Amino acid sequence: LAKTTQPISMDSYEGQEVNITCSHNNIATNDYITWYQQFPSQGPRFIIQGYKTKVTNEVASLFIPADRKSSTLSLPRVSLSDTAVYYCLVGDMGYQKVTFGTGTKLQVIP
């Protein structure tokens, strides 16, 4: 499983766009990139997944450059309820052994 590096924490004001970058230099050809969101005392929740270029859903966008050595989760116009820890996972679709790491703690400020 590819090792990932994320910022430990980020602050943002309400209404702003937030971009969280994940570095995964040793990503393998078969690996996908998946992001999860976790609120305090709750289990992580799937946000978005991608392989290359750009993926968008109703809550976020995921940007993956051509070399795939990093990815950026973009949250448009964050609100206080987006305050959470965000995890980046990189692995093949097998996912037998999964490491979440410590994630990025996003604090949204009024």
Place this chain on the structure above:
Amino acid sequence: EAQVTQNPRYLITVTGKKLTVTCSQNMNHEYMSWYRQDPGLGLRQIYYSMNVEVTDKGDVPEGYKVSRKEKRNFPLILESPSPNQTSLYFCASKLRPGESNYGYTFGSGTRLTVV
């Protein structure tokens, strides 16, 4: 409602007293896994199961046992709990290893305190 159900939500026990945390999913998922979460350490995988009767160690298996006798259930067993197993535990499931299918579904967590 599709979900992963863990019980109990909270548990306080004493050192050495065997306990079991249950996990059940109603989505016919093949893959199930247990994680523990500790401050500053993120989520660490304890054990996982690819299917019935197939289990394997994650990153931190010491002091834990699991079983997968039926597809829907994946209990976590602490034969002789110690204070360093005080943690927040999560069970998760996924359709099958090769499926994307919106990733893992997690349970609500079990907060265990061993005194």
